[in-house]
Amino acid sequence: PHDDAPDNDVAVVGMALRVPGAVTPDAYWQNLRDGVESITHWSVEELEGEGVDPELLRDPRYVRSSGVLDDVAGFDAGFFGVSAKDAGIMDPQHRLFLECAWEALEDAGHTAASFPGSIAVYAGCGMNGYFIHNLLTNPDLVKSVGMFLLRHTSNDKDFLSTFVSYKMDLKGPSVNVQTACSTSLVAIHGACQSLLNGECDMALAGGSTINVPHRTGYLYQEGEILSPDGHCRAFDAQAAGTVFGNGSGAVVLRRLQDAIEDGDPIHAVIRGSAINNDGSQKAGYLAPSVEGQAQAIAEAISVAGVAADEVAYVEAHGTGTAVGDPIEVAALTQAFRQSTDRKGFCGLGSVKPNIGHLDTAAGVASFIKVVQALKHRELPPSISFERPSPAIDFDTSPFYVNATLRPWESDGPRVAGVSSLGVGGTNAHAILEEAPPREPSGPGRAVQLLTLSARTPTALDAASERLAAHLRAHPDEDLCDVAWTLQAGRKAFEHRRTVVCRSIEEAAARLETPDKKSVSTGKVAGPSVSTAFMFPGGGAQYPRMAAGLHESEPVFRKHLDRALGVLADRWQLDLRDTLFATDDLEAAAARFEAPGTQLPAIFAVEYALARLWMSWGLRPNALIGHSMGENTAACLAGVISLEDALGLVTLRGRLFERTKAGGMISLAVPADEIGPYLSDDCVLASVNAPSLCVVSGPVEAIDGLEARLAEEGVDHHRVKIAVAAHSPLLEPILEEFGDYLRSVTLSRPEIPIVSNRTGTWLTDEQATNPDYWVQHLRHTVHFADGIGTLLETPGRVLLEVGPGKTLGSLSRQHASVQPGQAILSTLRHPDEHVDDAEFIQGALGRLWNAGVAFDWEEFHAGEDRQRVSLPTYPFERQRYWIEPGRARYESAERERPIERLDSLDDWFRRPVWHTAAPPDQAATADAPARWLLFVDAAGVGSELARRLRAGGHEVVEVREGDAFYRFSETEYALAPEAGRDGYDALVKD
Incomplete structure (x- = not known):
């Protein structure tokens, strides 16, 4: 206080x-x-x-x-x-x-x-x-x-x-x-x-x-x-x-x-x-x-x-x-x-x-x-x-x-x-x-994400215009505080827009003239959104992958540094010069080609990225990995500890380096048509998409297959890897790999994982069985089936958590993907010249647009933020007005306002009684009839009913009550304020 x-x-x-x-x-x-x-x-x-x-x-x-x-x-x-x-x-x-x-x-x-x-x-x-x-x-x-x-x-x-x-x-x-x-x-x-x-x-x-x-x-x-x-x-x-x-x-x-x-x-x-x-x-x-x-x-x-x-x-x-x-x-x-x-x-x-x-x-x-x-x-x-x-x-x-x-x-x-x-x-x-003097806000991220939402697309556009005008009028506003207020101080509606920016001026300009790179607009598909993390395997790495996040995001830096520290201390593997190389990137890329360097680096980055997303409140409902990426999924799900998982992927990479030279080739052929291209040497390594498979085998066999595919005009490309992954060439290393797995503790997953081996959900028995992970290393990766399993949940958001965009590209080829379904990447492609912080903020924005919830307080953890007054919701008002049922001056005497009468002679009235003949007593002596009387509480109606009955008439009395009720054949109650229901019941009875 x-x-x-x-x-x-x-x-x-x-x-x-x-x-x-x-x-x-x-x-x-x-x-x-x-x-x-x-x-x-x-x-x-x-x-x-x-x-x-x-x-x-x-x-x-x-x-x-x-x-x-x-x-x-x-x-x-x-x-x-x-x-x-x-x-x-x-x-x-x-x-x-x-x-x-x-x-x-x-x-x-x-x-x-x-x-x-x-x-x-x-x-x-x-x-x-x-x-x-x-x-x-x-x-x-x-x-x-x-x-x-x-x-x-x-x-x-x-x-x-x-x-x-x-x-x-x-x-x-x-x-x-x-x-x-x-x-x-x-x-x-x-x-x-x-x-x-x-x-x-x-x-x-x-x-x-x-x-x-x-x-x-x-x-x-x-x-x-x-x-x-x-x-x-x-x-x-x-x-x-x-x-x-x-x-x-x-x-x-x-x-x-x-x-x-x-x-x-x-x-x-x-x-x-x-x-x-x-x-x-x-x-x-x-x-x-x-x-x-x-x-x-x-x-x-x-x-x-x-x-x-x-x-x-x-x-x-x-x-x-x-x-x-x-x-x-x-x-x-x-x-x-x-x-x-x-x-x-x-x-x-x-x-x-x-x-x-x-x-x-x-x-x-x-x-x-x-x-x-x-x-x-x-x-x-x-x-x-x-x-x-x-x-x-x-x-x-x-x-x-x-x-x-x-x-x-x-x-x-x-x-x-x-x-x-x-x-x-x-x-x-x-x-x-x-108000007391306001303490200055603390520093924040150089890149900010502005979030806007509305009930309708037109209201969203109006909100964007209002915010742009406000920022133009308040150029000294703290951009970090603006972002914080929009994120934490506004209810999120179904139509959403996010803006990645570095300054108030840039924010206003991008709101006024949106571009697809920095401004994204979307609509939430439903009340709750399921999210799956996808972890790439070997081959996705590049020098300085996520280096920008290591500089700008403390949570990412903490988890990556921890992983790198374990690799250095326990496995004498120092990846910093390769991961964070600032010059001679070609040499760093060459070092990454060694599986013993490549796989631990990818794992460490994926793990730190996942922890970053989770620190922002994104809790995945499911995990899937491609090949080695399933090891990352297992670690995140609690199947294997971080230290043991780092040892596993490091051993995996080093064992790969001891295998006979091999190769892999990707070809645009459905799995059910791949048979003619397989042999004892060339085996099916993975089914990546409905019409995309990867074949693995010895170099000579892969060279021959490549020539055949070219001759037949089959779309294909050679995978840049010197290992025949998921092939018989791995048989000599499986025993040592299994020995390591049997030496560590394996637990049931706390987050559901889709298995590469089966293409469906990983069971507790599989997750805790070392032999499953050995066979996972050796046999075919059924990634396409796994994506199909994930897509059984309509509208599920797929987020690639690792370098590149390969898994997202593969996922989009699945027939179950819905138009506009969010399939996103965390890190840029190596050929994209964009800041890592800007890229992940853009991904964050698109996730939010899709309906993914975030903990904005955790997103700004460690910052001293202030809420600021910003334009409020642009209500789209329509006319709702019931006009009076009659003209106001229909009767001037009745409608004239109460006013003071100037003459005292007009101030007072007195009642005057006039003599009149009694009512015609024969009025009730006609032929008996059936009467429906709605009677008052003062007794006038009841007296009339008595006289009518005395004259031989049949009378049904209806009096006011709290609800419809039948006292007898001749006496009812109903509630006038309940509308026609009581009257309908009366007539029906």
């Missing part, structure tokens, strides 16, 4: 929002510092087009202004796994907050799946006008879905937080907060308390308000809080009311110590917060209270452990009302005067003149404004302010209205406060401080 981080400090590590005029915190900040008013002022024609009652528009009191969002109907339902039907039903407040929650977590550089602790959600939303105006006015929808499901499909305040927890798989506390206008700041306070109490390790907090009908104005009423002209003028002499707006916002919080240790992007620090309620000590339930507000502010300052004169800026609730603003400034002054007498030192502002009053989202909008001000070290202007309200005594207060953009000068850490006040008296105040 960092001792310099107080235990009660909370870091703001992620944030996201949707407010009028901005869909990102950066765009929001730009508008704030530029003094932009994002309130929309409508024309009559525009509002008529939105369906506003023309009669209402003609009312001189109607104000054609509001703070709206550009795409309130949009939602990426597919991304969140929501059906189109449910998306249309969902409250847009819930939809927007879900998007903000996702973006905020991405901004923090974390995913729910990889975060080791619990993540809480504290949030609230406003009244669901969409439910009232759009859903309930569609009786067919209500009937088909049912009221229960209609309400529970994210259409109630109770479900905002829990729906986010469900969709994002968050298992910490999930609490819905409802304190009216202070909801989202109270939610932030609750999240802080949950963190500090140890109930969670990360918390999402915020709020959402979407007014429906959305694009509309309002009817001004004298004496209420709304502005008469559509402008909000907080603290100004002309302040006459507020304008309501729409928005959604979420922040991600962590304990400061944890955030520092994990290298999170800390935007700001919450030093302390407090909430309370006014109680009854005020003019009325809806009225604000100086005492209540002052107590909450003073408590927050005390909890934060700062002096009031350290607070250089306060983001006020600032509604721009003639009553509310003076009371708020008086409360702030009272709280500050408990510890300072200074005057005019603290800036005061309000975001409501910019975006309107966002109701339940107002607090988080103010909070993010303060975070951005601290982060950018600037005080944004509080707009629409010309001269102070005469009802506010600024001259003797600690405050001045910050009406212009100015640098935030400070001798110490910058500190600010933010207030949010709820109708009903719940007050909230938080003290924020700028």
